[in-house]
Ligand SMILES: Nc1ncnc2c1ncn2[C@@H]1O[C@H](COP(=O)(O)OP(=O)(O)OP(=O)(O)O)[C@@H](O)[C@H]1O
């Protein structure tokens with residue numbers, strides 16, 4: 203069976219992933235029109251490129267529909283329960299670094315730590331009759347983190363994008379999202395809690411443990427692992 207390599211189909215991760223494989227003697231290219239999600243692999247036989255949304259690559263790996271895939275640590279940890287059983291981390295790629303953090307309005311001068319947030323959440327509930335809302339798309343990771351750190355009186359509200367805007371829009375009081383330069387947080391008058399780092403993420407090459415059993419082309423597999431020094 204052709205060895206299938208899943209790569210983000212657009213944006214910052216796609217270009218840097220192509221560069222990374224190029225440095226390892228494997229040339230990935232998009233083919234067809236700008237809009238067509240088709241690609242080719244040169245420099246190694248028996249490998250096919252599958253262009254996918256970064257957010258869907260964890261699921262495709264877990265289902266065994268791709269043998270290898272590139273996506274962020276954050277997306278694998280969020281989307282795959284017990285991810286270690288489903289995928290193997292082959293190599294961090296050194297780009298796409300982002301921190302998943304908890305942030306609150308800068309104007310909350312008394313709230314700098316998770317303990318402060320816990321106290322603020324209890325006070326918020328007493329005053330407003332509903333739980334303080336934290337907007338995020340990282341439901342599993344944030345819930346686990348807040349449980350482990352003892353923050354209780356909150357609710358998660360789903361935000362699939364522009365999460366930092368939810369506080370200004372009054373659909374949430376706090377957020378949990380990834381940050382890289384910190385500019386989006388600053389522009390939206392938010393500050394990171396001093397102990398509010400949930401996860402450090404970067405783009406990573408993963409191997410499906412499920413697809414490994416389903417017989418990819420062994421020569422292609424050996425050659426790919428040799429090229430990436432694994
Ligand atoms: N500002 C950023 N700097 C560096 N990495 C980032 C940044 N924002 C997101 N990332 C990383 O890029 C990866 C893809 O993020 P995201 O889910 O936002 O993808 P997307 O570009 O919206 O793609 P899609 O909608 O197709 O899934 C994630 O692993 C994330 O950690």
Ligand SMILES: O=P(O)(O)OC[C@H]1O[C@H](OP(=O)(O)OP(=O)(O)O)[C@H](O)[C@@H]1O
Nearest residue numbers: 363364365379380381382383384385386
């Ligand atoms: O710390 P910074 O360098 O400012 O980057 C952080 C921003 O980048 C990502 O958003 P993206 O551009 O993917 O848009 P989205 O929020 O609509 O997903 C992330 O969700 C933050 O909003």
